[in-house]
Every structure is written in C-alpha cells, then in structure tokens.
Amino acid sequence: MKTLKTLSEMKAWSREAHQDGKTIGLVPTMGYLHEGHLSLVRKSISTCDRTVVSIFVNPRQFGPNEDLDAYPRDEESDRSKLDQLGVDALFLPTADEMYPEGFQTYVHVEEITDKLCGKSRRELFRGVTTIVLKLFHLVQPHSAFFGEKDRQQLEVIRKMVDDLNLDIEIVGLPIIRELDGLALSSRNQYLGEAERETAKSLHEALQQAQQLVAQGESSAETLRSRMRSIIEREGQAQVDYISVCDPKRFEELEEVRGKAMIALAVHVGKARLIDNCLIERI
Ligand code: AMP
DSSP states (O other): EEEESSSHHHHHHHHHHHHHTTOOOEEEEOOOOOOHHHHHHHHHHHHSSSEEEEEOOOOOGOTHHHHHHHHOOOOOHHHHHHHTTTTTTOOOHHHHHHTTOOOOOOOOGGGGGSSSSHHOTTHEEEHHHHHHHHHHHOOSSSSSEHHHHHHHHHHHHHHHHHHHTTOOOOEEOOOOOOOOOOBGGGGGGGHHHHHHHHHHHHHHHHHHHHHHTTTTTTBBBHHHHHHHHHHHHHHHEEEEEEEOTTTTTTTOOOOOEEEEEEEEEEEEETEEEEEEEEEOOO
16 A cells, blocks of 8 residues: 655556546545444445545644544554555645645535534534545545445535536445444544443434334424433433434424434534434335
C-alpha cells in the first residue's frame, strides 16, 4: 500500500491510475478504523480496480465546542488494517495543505442541511461537502463509498453530486453494529462501562419503533415519545433529537405512510451518538 501525504502525490497517483485505464474507488474517513469503515473498503476493493482510503480529521466540520482535539487517532493500527485488506493507496493530507492560509471557499447544500444533525452542528455539513468535494477533485474517483450510519450526510453528498453534475457513483452501505446492536463508531471509544450500557438504548428504541409500525402504529408523535422513554429510562442520556421524518427531505412527519426514516442523536457522557433506520408502512 502506498502512503500519499501531499496533494501533488495524490494527484500524480490518480493520473497514473487513469492513464492505465483503472477504475478508482474512494473511501473517505476520519480514521480510527473499525468494521464499519472496513465494510466500505471491502466493497470498494471488490468493485473497483484501485482503492484509495483517505484519513483526515477535518477541522472545518467541527464546531468550537466539539471534540476535534479529543477525536481518537491511531495511524499505525489504521495503516495495518488497510494494508491487510489490500488497499492500494492511503491518503493522509495535512490540514495545512487542505486549508492553506487564506482559504475561503465552501460548498453549501441548502435546506436538507438545516435539519437533524445540521440543527445542532452548524458547521458540520458545510465542512463535509467542502472536504468531500476537494477529495473528489484530488482523487478523481469513479465511485465513492459512504455508510448509511450517517444517512443525512449520504443524502447531502448525493445532492451535491447531483446538483453539481459530478460524474461519480455514490455507494451507500448498511450500518455495521456490535452484537447488542450499538452502531460501530470511532466515538464509542469515549464510552465508560455504564455509558456503554446506556448506549444500547438507541438501537432498542429504533427496534421498538419498527415493531410498533409493524403492528400498525402510524402516529409519528407516538413513535417519538416511545423512543424517548426508552432512551431516557436510565437518566444518563441526553437527547439531541428523535426524528420520524421524510427520508430524503428530512421534514418531520405527523403520520407514517409509505417510506420514512427514524433517526436519533443522543449525548451519552462525552459521546454524541447517532443511529437511524428506514421504515415502510404500506
Ligand atoms: P467517519 O470516519 O466517522 O467520518 O466515517 C467514515 C465513513 O464510514 C462514513 O461514510 C461513515 O458513514 C462510515 N461509517 C462509520 N460508521 C459506520 C458503521 N457503523 N457502519 C457503516 N458505515 C460506517
């Protein structure tokens, strides 16, 4: 596996792969890799000739009181996991090169970024779309792989790609979970033992809501309040949002008819955890 640290190394690598007629898959990450990330990497390796994984803890998507400095990092372990899977190139740009002094251009997807995570994390999506578009230009991938764990982010990226006529296939892949249902996340690292127990309640709440819908419940408010009571049961969790919404526009629903998304963001200790699922009521 090649490690590419500068933007010019990345561009030269991509130019060569294009000249050789190879398809390129890109997996953008912030590192501290787990099976969720690796599922995206495996998919890229199995569908593209060449796979690039980027690791960059993007300062522009963190707010002033968020966990940028505490965000877990382990370059050696990440490198060895990717090497073992057969990744072709690891792109490790520096913040100074990505955002040189005087940087002032951002990509902003409107409307759908105001909802859910965008409400409490104002910097998030502008930072994500800006860095992802920069990565797309540097890597020139044919396909890029993202997790449904961040379903709003996935839809925001799809919108950007669509609106800006980018010729890149966006592949969304299912959430990888622990045995007890907790969605894998680099931020699970922050959880103490008791908090780890509390964190299970996000998945329990989603399951409960799915079950209620299967039994015929259609009131979004009933679903929200049942989920809230499960999450607040132990008193350690602080809900940011509990949403039953349209899965593309993220507008809150009153009644579940057809497809809907259920999404949660909950603070447990120092960790802000998110989870979601799609439901369908016929
Ligand atoms: P991150 O490093 O948290 O920015 O995540 C990088 C990519 O991995 C994003 O596309 C995430 O949606 C995806 N991802 C993170 N956790 C999971 C998971 N548990 N299952 C599937 N994909 C995930």
